[in-house]
Amino acid sequence: MKGNSKELYNASLKIIPGAVHSPVRSFSGVHETPIFFDSANGAKMTSEEGRDYIDFCMSFGPLILGHRDPIVEESLKMALSKGWSFGTCERYSYELSDYLVSRIDHIDKIRFVNSGTEAVMTALRLARGFTRRNKIIKFNGCYHGHTDSMLIKAGSGVATMTESSSKGVPPGISNDTIVCELGDYETVEGIFETHGNDIAAIIIEPLPANNGLLVQEKSFIVKLDKLAKKYKSLMIFDEVISGFRVAFGGMAEILGIKPDICTYGKIIGGGLPVGAVCGRGDIMDYLAPVGGVYQAGTLSANPLAMVGGLATLKQLDANSYIELEEVTNNIVRIIGKWANKYVPTNVVHKSSLFWLSPGEEVISKASNIPANIGESFQVLFTKALEKGIYFAPSAYEVGFVSLAHKAIIHELEVKLND
Numbered sequence: 001m002k003g004n005s006k007e008l009y010n011a012s013l014k015i016i017p018g019a020v021h022s023p024v025r026s027f028s029g030v031h032e033t034p035i036f037f038d039s040a041n042g043a044k045m046t047s048e049e050g051r052d053y054i055d056f057c058m059s060f061g062p063l064i065l066g067h068r069d070p071i072v073e074e075s076l077k078m079a080l081s082k083g084w085s086f087g088t089c090e091r092y093s094y095e096l097s098d099y100l101v102s103r104i105d106h107i108d109k110i111r112f113v114n115s116g117t118e119a120v121m122t123a124l125r126l127a128r129g130f131t132r133r134n135k136i137i138k139f140n141g142c143y144h145g146h147t148d149s150m151l152i153k154a155g156s157g158v159a160t161m162t163e164s165s166s167k168g169v170p171p172g173i174s175n176d177t178i179v180c181e182l183g184d185y186e187t188v189e190g191i192f193e194t195h196g197n198d199i200a201a202i203i204i205e206p207l208p209a210n211n212g213l214l215v216q217e218k219s220f221i222v223k224l225d226k227l228a229k230k231y232k233s234l235m236i237f238d239e240v241i242s243g244f245r246v247a248f249g250g251m252a253e254i255l256g257i258k259p260d261i262c263t264y265g266k267i268i269g270g271g272l273p274v275g276a277v278c279g280r281g282d283i284m285d286y287l288a289p290v291g292g293v294y295q296a297g298t299l300s301a302n303p304l305a306m307v308g309g310l311a312t313l314k315q316l317d318a319n320s321y322i323e324l325e326e327v328t329n330n331i332v333r334i335i336g337k338w339a340n341k342y343v344p345t346n347v348v349h350k351s352s353l354f355w356l357s358p359g360e361e362v363i364s365k366a367s368n369i370p371a372n373i374g375e376s377f378q379v380l381f382t383k384a385l386e387k388g389i390y391f392a393p394s395a396y397e398v399g400f401v402s403l404a405h406k407a408i409i410h411e412l413e414v415k416l417n418d
């Protein structure tokens with residue numbers, strides 16, 4: 001029997017804060033009744049009411065092959081029949097590690113965790129443990145998960161003054177996080193001149209994709225990398241979104257930079273909960289039980305998650321990225337033409353990520369995103385939903401295209417043309 005989104009929503013509201021288990025899923029910003037989904041396949045999700053939607057959220061990125069890829073599904077069934085958690089040594093995590101280490105230049109060693117947030121938490125502790133320094137430089141508009149020290153925004157005034165962007169973060173935490181503006185190399189350089197010997201690492205999303213899609217100049221990131229090296233600080237690439245998305249080796253491969261530490265999530269688990277901290281062998285060996293930086297996880301490297309990740313990654317080759325780009329170009333053209341009938345929109349895209357950027361100007365830093373972005377997005381979100389097209393319910397989220405979207409290009413064009 002089919003449920004009903006409205007009933008499920010009202011019942012959930014009583015026992016689940018905001019009826020969601022992650023705030024980005026809430027429809028509160030788009031003033032619609034949330035849709036409860038029942039199943040998914042390929043590029044589509046089906047609601048409790050039995051209505052199909054073309055999905056451009058794709059679980060916020062992991063599903064690069066589309067929902068329920070048959071090869072991934074088959075591998076999961078095989079693994080399931082052998083047990084789903086061992087809490088001891090097993091072959092699955094070795095096989096996924098080996099696949100990655102042999103294909104990605106900057107990965108000598110890997111530690112699997114359960115989410116992108118956990119990967120970042122571990123990366124920061126590792127950087128601090130390895131360098132014996134405390135301060136971390138991050139950038140305004142980059143998201144690194146919900147760990148305390150990353151929920152920090154620039155305060156008014158000097159760059160080194162910060163404040164937390166969430167209630168419940170103790171004030172002391174923000175003292176060791178320095179927030180800079182994307183693209184502003186001079187300020188970062190100045191901060192290194194005064195605090196260089198206490199900066200453990202720079203952390204950056206080399207393709208910032210959590211606050212719109214803020215494509216950066218290659219030279220900016222190359223200069224940051226050189227600066228980090230000069231002061232013996234570490235470079236952490238947070239590739240939780242961009243890893244395996246823009247190229248198999250992520251932005252590191254595209255930029256030709258070898259980050260000291262790299263974090264993954266999303267695609268690496270193919271839709272199951274996985275995160276990973278990877279990097280230089282001498283740094284990774286600071287992790288317990290070899291080194292003194294503690295990190296652990298009861299369900300880390302869960303066999304199903306490892307198998308789902310490997311079965312996904314094994315299907316990605318150079319052609320996949322060419323195909324994803326072609327499919328995205330078509331989708332972006334169709335959506336751009338449609339959106340501009342209602343509000344001026346610049347559909348920014350990079351590989352298989354796109355963002356409905358308001359207005360015509362190219363935006364490359366968070367502070368340039370207009371404050372009323374929600375209003376124009378609201379119009380597009382509602383109109384798309386009426387036509388059976390699902391975008392993530394926030395103006396700041398990017399759209400994700402999977403290989404399965406090739407099959408819906410024509411349908412999308414028809415839906416958005418009438």
Ligand SMILES: *Cc1c(COP(=O)(O)O)cnc(C)c1O
Binds near residue numbers: 146205240
């Ligand atoms: C999604 C994301 C995270 C957080 O990952 P979770 O699995 O949601 O904890 C961290 N960094 C980046 C760049 C992300 O896109």
